[in-house]
Amino acid sequence: MSETGFTQDGQRYLDGSPHGAFADRERAEADQLLRAVAAYRDALPAIDAGLDQRVMAAVRAAGAPAARPQGPVRWLVEARVRPVWVPLAAAAAALLVWIATPRGTTGVPAAAPAVVADLDTVFVRFELVAPQARSASVAGSFNGWDPNALPMRRSASGTWIVTVPLAVGEHQYQFVVDGTRWEPDPSAAIVEDGFGGRNSVIVIGPKGLVRT
Amino acid sequence: MTRYSLVFAAVMVLAAESAAAQQADVRARLSARNVDASLADAVAAVAADAAGQNLPTAPLVDKTLEGWAKHAPPDRILAAVRQSVTRMAEARQAALSAGMTQPPPDVVAAGAEALGRGMRSDQITSIVRADDHASTAVGLRVASALAAQGMAMNDAVAVVTRSMRARQRPREILDLPSTMRALQAQGMSAPDIGRHFLRDGDEGGDRPVSGQPLPPGGTGVRPPREGPSPEGHDRHHHN
DSSP states (O other): OOOTTOOOHHHHHHHOOOOOOOHHHHHOOOOOOOHHHHHHHHHSSSOTTTHHHHHEEEEEOOOOOOOOHHHHHHHSSSOOOOOOGGGTTTOOOOOOOOOOSSSSSSSSOOOOOOOOOOEEEEEEEEEEETTTOOEEEEETTTTTTTTTTOOOOOTTTSEEEEEEESSSEEEEEEEEEEETEEEEOTSSSSEOSSSSEEEEEEEEBTTBBOOO | OOOHHHHHHHHHHHHHHHHHHHHHHHHHHHHHHTTOOOHHHHHHHHHHHHHTTTTSSSHHHHHHHHHHHTTTTTHHHHHHHHHHHHHHHHHHHHHHTTOOOOOOOOHHHHHHHHHHTTOOOHHHHHHHTTTSSHHHHHHHHHHHHHHHOOOHHHHHHHHHHHHHHHOHHHHHHTTTHHHHHHHHTTTTTTHHHHHHHHHHHHHTOOOOOOOOSTTEEEEOOOOOSSSOOOOTTTTTOOO
């Protein structure tokens, strides 16, 4: 596994490139990531037809790019852009950082969004420790509060995980456990939601979140 | 009929058509998520009224979708939507009184959210006046986020306005909540963090608030970690 949590074949799969065999579990995580990016892409406003020409003109005017780092470093700092992500190309780039499993908590929702990227969009990985749950998802201001849009995947230890591309800025969210129970994240700041519940709040800066 | 009367009539027709289109758009967005038709109609009517006051309607759609997803009763959802309109109107008025000629939707929405978290109108005015409006929406969001993390609203507004006056970019201001989170993880209380940020600024006049200097022997901000940290023993839970 690389520092990002994906094997080389997994990274190629994410890129849409030819790849060798890799574990089903890793493939499931990659698929989930791709679905999350697709959902984010679909939520973006339409881009006018002249954008490509303007961007390319700006690129040409800027001259040759600086030398790129090689090897794993290159993977870490470059945007992961697939052909189908064209609308995201100007903004989307990020890298995943391994999020540790919290210790000593069971049945208590706990998220650990933590990403680092000096860009407009970062991938944030949410974790929920709920071994008894049958399903879990994240719903928030970033997905129209749709409890079905971002299902989480259960790890062997009972931690539910999902990785979500989020724009730099403030976001509110809750976990949805077993399809009906809305739970705020106890590790994040909380605000009243106006319906008698409480939303968790995260603010993602250009360096991502400081994990605490 | 004079030329001015014709222009006025044309403007009125266009405005009415625009409001109707906006109302239809709100209804369509809510219907797409299977929101009850009568609730969608009621929210669309409120949104049309809000649009007539130059208030954004997207936050109203979002609030409705949030309440609907959480299975809140329709009357409670409608009340929350109406409260959003009231707050947006207050936020817009505060921005106008601070000299912002046409408060953009993100400023109005951020101001409304801030009011909901305890910010006062005069504090919105302070933030609007803190720079040339380049960071107003971010400033409002960050101040209310700092308050949600436990900082007194007065301190949060002071920290943010100081950063804005120091011409920090919006992206730099957005880092303040993470910085506060890091300090909290190191055991510093919210009031101490506020004082720390403000003292940091005091030492250099309008120097940007960063919290970066580590107090001798005390807590301070560590740079965000930029790499895997598989242990995670430093997780902090607010219970």
